[in-house]
Amino acid sequence: MTTRTIETHSLPAAGMANTRTLTILRYGARGNRPKVHIQAGLHADEAPGYLVMHHLIETLDRIDAGTGIAGEIVLVPVANPIGVAQWRDDRLQGRFSFSDGINFNRSYPDLAATVADSVRDRLGDDADANIRMIRKACGRALDQIRPADEAAHLKLKLMQTAHDADIVLDLHCDCQAVMHVYIGTSLWPEARDLSAWLGAEATLLADDSGVTPFDEACSRIWWRLAERFPEHPVPPACLAATVELRGRADLSHAMAAEDAGNIVRFLAGRGFIQGQTGSVDPPPLKRQATPLRAVEHVKAPTPGVVVFRKQPGDEITAGEVVAEVVNPLPSGAAERLHPIRAAADGMLFARSADRFARPGRILAKIAGKTPLRAEGEDLLTP
Numbered sequence: 001m002t003t004r005t006i007e008t009h010s011l012p013a014a015g016m017a018n019t020r021t022l023t024i025l026r027y028g029a030r031g032n033r034p035k036v037h038i039q040a041g042l043h044a045d046e047a048p049g050y051l052v053m054h055h056l057i058e059t060l061d062r063i064d065a066g067t068g069i070a071g072e073i074v075l076v077p078v079a080n081p082i083g084v085a086q087w088r089d090d091r092l093q094g095r096f097s098f099s100d101g102i103n104f105n106r107s108y109p110d111l112a113a114t115v116a117d118s119v120r121d122r123l124g125d126d127a128d129a130n131i132r133m134i135r136k137a138c139g140r141a142l143d144q145i146r147p148a149d150e151a152a153h154l155k156l157k158l159m160q161t162a163h164d165a166d167i168v169l170d171l172h173c174d175c176q177a178v179m180h181v182y183i184g185t186s187l188w189p190e191a192r193d194l195s196a197w198l199g200a201e202a203t204l205l206a207d208d209s210g211v212t213p214f215d216e217a218c219s220r221i222w223w224r225l226a227e228r229f230p231e232h233p234v235p236p237a238c239l240a241a242t243v244e245l246r247g248r249a250d251l252s253h254a255m256a257a258e259d260a261g262n263i264v265r266f267l268a269g270r271g272f273i274q275g276q277t278g279s280v281d282p283p284p285l286k287r288q289a290t291p292l293r294a295v296e297h298v299k300a301p302t303p304g305v306v307v308f309r310k311q312p313g314d315e316i317t318a319g320e321v322v323a324e325v326v327n328p329l330p331s332g333a334a335e336r337l338h339p340i341r342a343a344a345d346g347m348l349f350a351r352s353a354d355r356f357a358r359p360g361r362i363l364a365k366i367a368g369k370t371p372l373r374a375e376g377e378d379l380l381t382p
């Protein structure tokens, strides 16, 4: 017998006679531990996550009917019902809200100060008791928030669903990219099994990317409270990660089934599938994790069309030409072709999908080893 339940939540109407719903699938009883939360399509125009969800549901249905789910697994297969309706000029555009231009994966609630006030006199020496208390305080803090609009309501609902999970995976993709993962520095190297199972070719570490994406809103509170209360044990109790499932067009049943299988193997190793805890060792990590602060944003110096000289996955040496920007109109003494060189060694893990440049536009991202920016600066792309 399946334990799977399906819940729908209505978002407040953003237009007359027009409400949207968020659908949540749950395996195992609500409140069972451990808990995992996986969602796809927060950036609604990123297709691979939806297909991984399709295969994940098939696999979890099978497991649920067989050996069983150990705790609670929550899936939000279409996490952004607002963004999936944002068609313009025959293109789905689900990264920024059409209403206010805000990125759907930025500016999630930062609960650290509120929760610190609520638990400061009650924390003790028992780490598990502290974890339970902090999770409850997070839930109460979220319940106090009065969202101003539909998108804020969606963000709050997703946080309310995920904030007390042991594991949170937010499935995304880049434009053209290899598999990569963003995760808190404080969660590393304990989370290396996630990157290893996924076959991530880059793992990018930051405790504060400066813009509070969903995964960080779930996990960062734990190390913020640990810093605040060094006299009490406060472990990083939420392993939250943004998983970038390669590029936008990297979509096939074979790839998505493999990715879904790898997520399940990761969960099995972590004890979420009954009778399979640690039954299989993860494969070797493909590439060591590097600081998000060391990601070089390769920017266009001038307008034109972009000719890439490097592919996602290429190792780059400082000074090598990554791309050229070509403007067929010469202006004065300016050259028609501008080579763009990498500033530091690293691996090109993502690049833009179209081939147009304007000054300052980020064309490619290179995972280097030496920090280029400060923690807490805006470390992500718009």
Ligand SMILES: [Zn+2]
Pocket (backbone or CB within 6 Å): 043, 046, 105, 172, 173
């Ligand atoms: Zn995304």
